[in-house]
Amino acid sequence: MTARAPTADPQSGPAEIAARRRAMALFARARRDELAEPIAKRWPDHGARDLKPVESGLVMLRGRIGGDGAPFNLGEATVTRAVVELQTGERGFAHILGRDAETARLAAIADGLWQRPAMRGDVETIVLAPIAERLAAEAAKTRAETAATRVDFFTLVRGEDAE
Amino acid sequence: MSALAFADPTFESQAAFRRIMRAMSAPATVLSCGEALAPPPPLARAAAAALLTLADFETPLWIAPSFPAAVRDYLVFHTGAPRAAQLDKAAFALVDLAADGLDLARFAQGTAEYPDRSTTIVVQAASFEAGPRLLISGPGVKGEASLAVSPLPTDFVAQWAANRARFPLGVDLIVVADARLAALPRSAAIAEGAR
16 A cells, blocks of 8 residues: 555554554453543543444454364454544544443544554553553453462372383 | 545445446436545545445455545545555456546456456546437346436447457446446447437
């Protein structure tokens, strides 16, 4: 493509892409209040409007047994997509699990704000950090609960192989 | 500010699809389409409606060079269609009759096994009132129908005869002017009428 969207970062190298991916993944897993409150407080004048109507649909989830087997269709997941344009021209995109249109829109607005270099630091500390913290805490809790039920099997030498 | 597409994609694209299908089944019938759209100029509303309805990520789209980047961005952003590198790889093409030439033979003609793999060309005209009158007959037309398209290349009727000679291969046209469209499927026969 020769013509790029006005929001596409001209210096979008691999590092930039990885950072955006991480940010969008976190926005997608945020609860609504985790996005709504900071955006309403810190960026009430974002002036976002929908570029495409917020839509819910299905995506096919594919899996591979053991991570490297033949791919198979695991099932479908409900996904909601939002695409917004901020007053300043950035385009924010979000895909979230479920059918919560408002959360999808907020996640897209957050993505748009994150793209503005002057805002990125604030978005990282005010919006992303709490989400990342909560997700890490939840993951740690799940790990701890799983670890408590863990059983390690040992096969002791039973003697029949002994010479 | 970027231009918006259908406000209600499901129903509006279905309505537009119905119009396009009706136009295809009755060549030379002029129908209104895409009145509610506001695409970036010079893209006609009916052209925008047709491409927003038909094009998607699986249909390479060729856009004539006369269209500005705003039109290309609009169509690519809202349809997700990949840009076709060459004319004969395009599933859909957008051509402005006033600014671009029209050479039907250069587009994809389909193959004997898959005649449907030809280019459907959205041809943007200025009006259906002025210009040479085409007499159209064939499937879907009772007797003979007439359609005026302006501007039209001088050799259009000869080009169309060659296109029809390739049947079942050949391209199909969707002719648009502002918020109206008519279709010329490859099965239609066109003769030059009185001016």
